Amino acid sequence: MNPKRKQRLFIVLFIVFGVGAAVGLTMFALSQNINLFYSPTQIAKGEAPQATRIRAGGMVVEGSVKRDQQSLNVTFDMTDYENSVTVHYNGILPDLFREGQGIVAQGELDQNNQLQATEVLAKHDENYMPPEVADALEKAGNMPKPEAEVFNK
Amino acid sequence: MSENKKWMPRWFYQLASPRWSYEIMGKLLPGFAVAATLLLIGGIIWALAFAPEDYQQGNSFRIIYIHVPSAILAQSCYMLMAVAGAIGLIWKMKVADMVAKSCAPIGASIAILALATGAIWGKPTWGSWWVWDARLTSMLILLFLYLGVIALHSAIESEATAAQSSAVLALVGLVNIPIIKYSVDWWNTLHQPATFTLTERPAMPAEMWVPLLIMVIGFYCFFAVSLMMRTRNEILHRERRSSWVRELIEKR
Numbered sequence: 001m002n003p004k005r006k007q008r009l010f011i012v013l014f015i016v017f018g019v020g021a022a023v024g025l026t027m028f029a030l031s032q033n034i035n036l037f038y039s040p041t042q043i044a045k046g047e048a049p050q051a052t053r054i055r056a057g058g059m060v061v062e063g064s065v066k067r068d069q070q071s072l073n074v075t076f077d078m079t080d081y082e083n084s085v086t087v088h089y090n091g092i093l094p095d096l097f098r099e100g101q102g103i104v105a106q107g108e109l110d111q112n113n114q115l116q117a118t119e120v121l122a123k124h125d126e127n128y129m130p131p132e133v134a135d136a137l138e139k140a141g142n143m144p145k146p147e148a149e150v151f152n153k
Numbered sequence: 154m155s156e157n158k159k160w161m162p163r164w165f166y167q168l169a170s171p172r173w174s175y176e177i178m179g180k181l182l183p184g185f186a187v188a189a190t191l192l193l194i195g196g197i198i199w200a201l202a203f204a205p206e207d208y209q210q211g212n213s214f215r216i217i218y219i220h221v222p223s224a225i226l227a228q229s230c231y232m233l234m235a236v237a238g239a240i241g242l243i244w245k246m247k248v249a250d251m252v253a254k255s256c257a258p259i260g261a262s263i264a265i266l267a268l269a270t271g272a273i274w275g276k277p278t279w280g281s282w283w284v285w286d287a288r289l290t291s292m293l294i295l296l297f298l299y300l301g302v303i304a305l306h307s308a309i310e311s312e313a314t315a316a317q318s319s320a321v322l323a324l325v326g327l328v329n330i331p332i333i334k335y336s337v338d339w340w341n342t343l344h345q346p347a348t349f350t351l352t353e354r355p356a357m358p359a360e361m362w363v364p365l366l367i368m369v370i371g372f373y374c375f376f377a378v379s380l381m382m383r384t385r386n387e388i389l390h391r392e393r394r395s396s397w398v399r400e401l402i403e404k405r
Contacts (some may be wrong), residue, residue: 005243005244008242011242013241015325016327016328019324019327020187020327020328020329024328024329031340033339034287034340036284036286036287036340036341036342036343037343080190093280094278094280096209096279096280104343106285107314119280120280121279121284121343122278122279122280123279124278124279124345125345125346125356126345126347127348127356127357128207128217128348128357128361129207129358129361130205130206130208130358131206131208133207133358134208144227144356147294152341153339153341
């Protein structure tokens with residue numbers, strides 16, 4: 001490789017790694033702002049601001065969903081297996097919403113640290129399987145569940 | 154000089170010749186075209202008619218067979234564009250510049266396809282067309298980078314300057330590729346993590362991932378076909394004054 005080319009190679013490497021380092025440090029500094037949602041543990045610790053719009057993500061606790069018979073009001077608990085948050089929502093839930101499903105809710109924390117949600121989105125995991133396989137896994141109790149760290153990065 | 158030649162394989166230096174590249178691409182084209190047609194048609198039929206439906210999402214999950222290949226290809230195409238741009242910068246190889254230029258519009262269309270299928274998939278499953286999470290946003294930035302490269306190429310009249318500046322933009326934007334890839338691991342996102350990893354078994358059974366793999370290979374073959382067609386056009390256009398192109402046109 002002649003010196004000219006070598007020099008240009010170093011410039012190219014400098015661009016790639018220089019920009020990489022700069023962007024990497026910026027992202028690291030901003031990482032809390034890049035997270036789409038707060039986990040129940042962060043909310044329990046008081047890291048999430050109150051009385052402002054935030055998102056919270058977690059798993060819907062089995063047996064915690066209480067639907068009002070007269071209206072669309074629904075209340076459920078959301079957990080990352082360490083802490084949980086109660087969510088109140090008035091509206092239509094996504095099709096994938098069910099107990100044991102990961103969700104992301106947008107809303108405000110009230111004085112009791114409960115989330116008054118205005119939007120609920122379903123967060124599905126990376127596991128896909130045919131219904132028969134899912135039935136078999138369910139019966140054997142081996143259904144893959146999202147891990148706590150899915151909501152706590 | 155003879156010492157320099159050993160630094161890279163022979164075909165690398167042959168690629169520097171527009172005529173040689175034009176001819177070798179012409180020979181490779183039919184094979185890739187046949188492979189792309191067979192793989193895409195076979196893959197689509199398998200994916201839509203024979204692959205099992207998902208236990209949670211039912212049939213709407215089948216859009217994965219377009220969404221995942223296009224998302225993978227949009228990133229691979231960007232990497233190729235950046236590497237070709239770097240080769241053009243370092244070795245001043247015209248053909249590499251032409252490859253980089255031809256990558257941009259193809260990559261932009263594929264990125265749009267990935268974003269559109271993602272939005273169509275997101276509405277029924279998540280409940281929202283679009284969320285500003287790290288994965289979706291970084292993918293949108295990838296599309297903007299492609300558009301930036303296309304804009305630079307058409308804004309600068311001198312072909313050499315246009316190639317240089319868009320190669321620099323492509324190299325700067327290269328930092329986005331690992332961000333797209335690892336966004337779902339680094340931050341809390343609505344987008345689920347990768348189903349396929351190099352280290353673990355795929356998080357879906359074989360009757361689902363085999364057609365997906367066929368679609369991915371089919372997308373790559375289709376990309377090879379369209380890239381070679383575009384590059385051949387670009388070679389003819391830029392070498393229009395050379396004698397071999399004139400002869401080629403007169404023979405038609």
